[in-house]
Every structure is written in C-alpha cells, then in structure tokens.
Amino acid sequence: MSSPVATPPSPPSTPSTGAEPVRVQRSLGARILSRPEVGSLAAAIAIFVFFFAIAPPFRTAEAFSTILYSASTIGIVALGVALLMIGGEFDLSSGVQVTTAALASSMISYQFSLNAWVGAVASLVIALAIGFLNGWLLIKTKLPSFLITLSTFFMLQGINLGVTKLLTGAVATQNISDLDGFDSAKAIFAADVDLGFVNVKISVFWWILFTLVATWILLRTRTGNWIFAVGGNQDSARAVGVPVAKVKIGLFMGVAFCAWFLGQHLLFNFSTVQAGLGVGNELIYIVAAVVGGALLTGGYGSAIGAAIGAFIFGMTTQGIVYAGWDPNWFKTFLGVMLLLAVLLNLYVKNSASRRK
Amino acid sequence: MTDTIIEHADHSLEVGTPLVEMEGVGKTYGAIRALEGVNLTVNAGEVTCVLGDNGAGKSTLIKIISGLHPHTEGTVKVDGAEVHFGSPRESLDQGIATVYQDLAVVGLMEVWRNFFLGSEIRKGRWPGAPLDIAAMREIADSELKKMGIFVKDINQPIGTLSGGQRQCVAIARAVYFGARVLILDEPTAALGVKQSGVVLKYTAAARDAGLGVVFITHNPHHAYMVGDHFIILKLGRRVLDKKRSEVSLEQLTAEMAGGQELAELAHELKR
Numbered sequence: 001m002s003s004p005v006a007t008p009p010s011p012p013s014t015p016s017t018g019a020e021p022v023r024v025q026r027s028l029g030a031r032i033l034s035r036p037e038v039g040s041l042a043a044a045i046a047i048f049v050f051f052f053a054i055a056p057p058f059r060t061a062e063a064f065s066t067i068l069y070s071a072s073t074i075g076i077v078a079l080g081v082a083l084l085m086i087g088g089e090f091d092l093s094s095g096v097q098v099t100t101a102a103l104a105s106s107m108i109s110y111q112f113s114l115n116a117w118v119g120a121v122a123s124l125v126i127a128l129a130i131g132f133l134n135g136w137l138l139i140k141t142k143l144p145s146f147l148i149t150l151s152t153f154f155m156l157q158g159i160n161l162g163v164t165k166l167l168t169g170a171v172a173t174q175n176i177s178d179l180d181g182f183d184s185a186k187a188i189f190a191a192d193v194d195l196g197f198v199n200v201k202i203s204v205f206w207w208i209l210f211t212l213v214a215t216w217i218l219l220r221t222r223t224g225n226w227i228f229a230v231g232g233n234q235d236s237a238r239a240v241g242v243p244v245a246k247v248k249i250g251l252f253m254g255v256a257f258c259a260w261f262l263g264q265h266l267l268f269n270f271s272t273v274q275a276g277l278g279v280g281n282e283l284i285y286i287v288a289a290v291v292g293g294a295l296l297t298g299g300y301g302s303a304i305g306a307a308i309g310a311f312i313f314g315m316t317t318q319g320i321v322y323a324g325w326d327p328n329w330f331k332t333f334l335g336v337m338l339l340l341a342v343l344l345n346l347y348v349k350n351s352a353s354r355r356k
Numbered sequence: 357m358t359d360t361i362i363e364h365a366d367h368s369l370e371v372g373t374p375l376v377e378m379e380g381v382g383k384t385y386g387a388i389r390a391l392e393g394v395n396l397t398v399n400a401g402e403v404t405c406v407l408g409d410n411g412a413g414k415s416t417l418i419k420i421i422s423g424l425h426p427h428t429e430g431t432v433k434v435d436g437a438e439v440h441f442g443s444p445r446e447s448l449d450q451g452i453a454t455v456y457q458d459l460a461v462v463g464l465m466e467v468w469r470n471f472f473l474g475s476e477i478r479k480g481r482w483p484g485a486p487l488d489i490a491a492m493r494e495i496a497d498s499e500l501k502k503m504g505i506f507v508k509d510i511n512q513p514i515g516t517l518s519g520g521q522r523q524c525v526a527i528a529r530a531v532y533f534g535a536r537v538l539i540l541d542e543p544t545a546a547l548g549v550k551q552s553g554v555v556l557k558y559t560a561a562a563r564d565a566g567l568g569v570v571f572i573t574h575n576p577h578h579a580y581m582v583g584d585h586f587i588i589l590k591l592g593r594r595v596l597d598k599k600r601s602e603v604s605l606e607q608l609t610a611e612m613a614g615g616q617e618l619a620e621l622a623h624e625l626k627r
Contacts, residue, residue, distance in 0.1 A: 217484070220486045221486060221487060222476045222485070222487060225465075225472075225473065228469070229465065229469075232464045233461070233463065235458075236456075236462055237474070238424070238443070238444060239460040240444065240473050240474035240475070240529075241443070241444050241448045299464045299465075
C-alpha cells in the first residue's frame, strides 16, 4: 500500500544503521532492582532482623499484631499521600484532615442525635470537599501545593479546636458509643478480628486492601498512567491530552478519603476524639511515602513502597519500646531513615534517566 | 511507517479540501503580543511550511492549532466549523496530532507508556478498566521498528533514549494517532542528516496519504524539499505567504535570513 508515496521510492522501513540490533530483555534481577520499593524492602528486613535479635518481646505474634496495627494507622493515609506525591504534589493538611473528619463525624451525629452512620457519611462529604478545595485552589492559583496545603493545615487546625470548644466547651468530643449505628460502624472501622492465635485490628486488613487496590490502579489502569504522567511532566501530559486538573484534584480527594477513613477508625475505636490530634502526622505520612520510594519531585513511587514505609515506622515505634529504650530516640531514627531514603531515591532517579 | 500513515489516515480526506482555516488569528500573553493577524490554511494532501526565526511566533501558532493555548483574536475553523480549543484533547479528538519541539514525553515512564499516553488502549470502557498492556507494547514496538528505531527494551524509561530516538518516538506516536492533520514543530532540529531525511520522507508520505501537514522549521532547505505552501513569520506577523510555484529556494532563503538585512550584514562584514 505504499504506492502513493511519490517522493522516495524506497519506504523508510529499514533502519539507517542496517543490521537490526539485538533486543536485550533486562534480567529479572535488574528489573526487580529498578522497582521503587526495593530499597525500603531491604531496610524493612534489616530492621525486622535487628529488633528480632535484640528484643525478645518483639518475637511474639501479639507484638507483630501491634506493629501491624501501628503501621496501618500511618499506612492508610500514607497511601493517599504517596499517590499524590507520585502525581507531583504535597499535602501538608493530611494530618489534621484525619482529626477534622473524626470530629465532624462525631459532632454531627452527637449534636443532632443522629445515627452514627449519618455522621460518618456527612463527614465523608466534608472531607472530600476539603480535598477538592485543595486541588481546585492548586489548579486555579498555580501556587505550589506546599503553600496551599500549609494554609489549609492552619485553617483546619484552628477550626478543629475552635468548633470543638464552641460546641462541647472542651477540647474533646463527647462519647458517642450510645448512639444508634455505633456498633455496626465500629464493626466496619475498628473491630478486632480474631485469627485464632492472635487478635488483629480490622484497620490492618483495610490497609492491605487499600494498598492492593492502589497498586492495581497505578500499574494497570489509565488513571494510574495519568498519575505518573502528571507527576513526571505535567506540561507533556497535558499536551498529549491527559486531563491534568482532574487527575490532581482527584489525588487530593484520594488523600482526603484516606484521612476520612482513618478518622472514622480513631473515632469508633476510642468513641471520642481529641481536637488537637494529627498535627505533625502529615510529615510522617510524607516520610513513609518517601522511604517507600516516592520521589519528592513526582513521577515515581509505589503504593506497596508506602505500605513498607509505614511498616518500618510501625516496627520502629514498637521495637524501641520492646527493646526498652527511651522512645524519644524515635525522631532521630525518623531523620536518619528519611535522609537515607532521599539519597537512595536520588541515585535511582539519576540512573533511570541516564542512557543505557 | 508509510503503511502506518496510510492505515490510519482518514479515508474520506480529499486532496485540496481545507482542514484547518485560520483567519486573522492573534494571541496575546498579557501585555505581550506573540502573534497578530495570521491567516493560514491547511489543505488535505498539502504541506504548509511555517518558517521564522526564534521568537517569530511559530510555536505560538501551532499551540493554537493543537489546543495548548486558545487564540485571543480571529477565527479558527476545522472542517468549516469554528472551534476554540480549550485543551489538547479537543484538538486530538479532531484528528490533529502534534510533535512538539520539547517532544512532550515523560522521562521516567516506559517507552510504550509514553507512546500511548493520553490515548491508552483499555479492555473495556468503565472507569477502572484495565489497560491492554500486551497490545500497547506490541504496537509501540512494531511502530518504532517500522521507523527504524530499535530500542533495547520497550519497557525502559524513555529518558534513557537519545534525543534523536526520543524525537522518533514522538513522531511515530503522532503519525499513529494523527488521522487528519499532522503538525511537526521543528522535527529536524535535533536530528542528524540521515534521521532528518527519514523525517522528511514521512512528511511527504503523510502528505501523499491525504493528510494536511504543518511543518514548522527555521531551515528553508528542509522546507523547500516537502512544502507546497510557505509562510514566513517575523515578530508575530506574516511577512511572506506564497505557493511553491511562486517562490524559489533562493528567495525563501533570502527572505528567511532577513533579505535586505542580510545584504547589509554581508556588506558590513566584508573583508
């Protein structure tokens, strides 16, 4: 069918170099090593072995269940944050969004004496609206997400304390465990699951489920392709027809959803919420995502990595206690892990963009 | 590759019918006027060359056609109907594909993901439908092979390819998705002589398949090899608009170089 080609008689289907170069399929090992979560997996194994060796209480199934629970409370939001970071943005308001979602749910159902589920659903709407607002402001103003979400962070922090004090006269919400629907909501968000030999909080299973869903979205769907693209090169992504604004707003709403979920877990687990909670956690979520291989500049990272990052946190917070050390050392560990992770990621990015 | 062009070309195209018509089109960025009163018609089966120096408004012009920036003055018609593209998606949906100067690739993503970015093949139409990864890998691979590009591994990040290879991926992608109008923004700028030749052959092949081609360059020699119609822009205005029969390569080169200005410069530098 190349007959209508008038100019050159020979169709340009042969390579200019002549012979066809040999196709190289990278070895399995090389392909595994190029995954974002490899560094964090190695770190997780090393830390596990370390605490396993030095802290005898660490070796029990109960301890492992506690570690997983601790990891899940970080990991659920870290997952949303990791996706957002792959999409090239930050959310500094994620920590206080958790508290906002818990407070909204608790106060709406308590103040109006409603079913606990009504509060939970209303709180979801509020959370998604906050996420939407973050994303929408980012798109409209073109300001860095750091500034936008820092503003949201302060606003929500103030609202959390102000509104709680206004309605309850204290800095914590009333106990809602007598409300209708509380038990069924607790069963969903905060149940203990008996595995026969050990009890595990249901949040652990939700965390694992969310991680699997997010991994599938990232690697196997068009949305995932677009998330990597808007983070890797926003202008290029737009030029080939990726709806950048929708993807980014969606990612902020994803973080808001995760924050809402953790907020409901905390509320139905403890029946009451402290209004000042959550401040500082946004950085922990970011660190978990970065330790798990997400690049601060976007376009690279993984959901499994964020889960491993959260698991490292869970192991260390609990491991330090099991080892009988002063828990204040935790922050030092945090700093060291972050530095190592950033150095590793830098190395990965450089080698990925180098010619082979 | 030429097969690909013919395969994907819209078969209803008739040589000579205007696909894109721009009339008095202008664009201001705040107080800066990048483009003013430009008329341009892209006909099916013809190559329209847009020439000009750096800052002449060439890129602005194609950004308007490809939907990256909406125009602020004048009218743009596609198939006779007035359009005002709000996003590149709208332009792509009309069968207009662009190879951008900066190539519009995402360095950390795999070659095949870049090839299909924004036009992914899915196994279904519901929102969470999985990608047909095997098909996309195969098509990207074979399209690149047709163009003479042999990447070591279709799964390697596109950032690991050379500039020329990336250029070819971008062109292969545009040819694969552009059914009606193909816009090439300085496609030969980063290429060697041989690869430039390949690009010019595709340009001619696209023209012969009935596509309307807009070829942006600052190289009059390349332009004259494939062009049917020549437009020279200078500081956002059109200074020359001639058919191939009305202009010679010498005239084009002289006009591109600034004509009178060049003569003066030659005089000044006389040794």
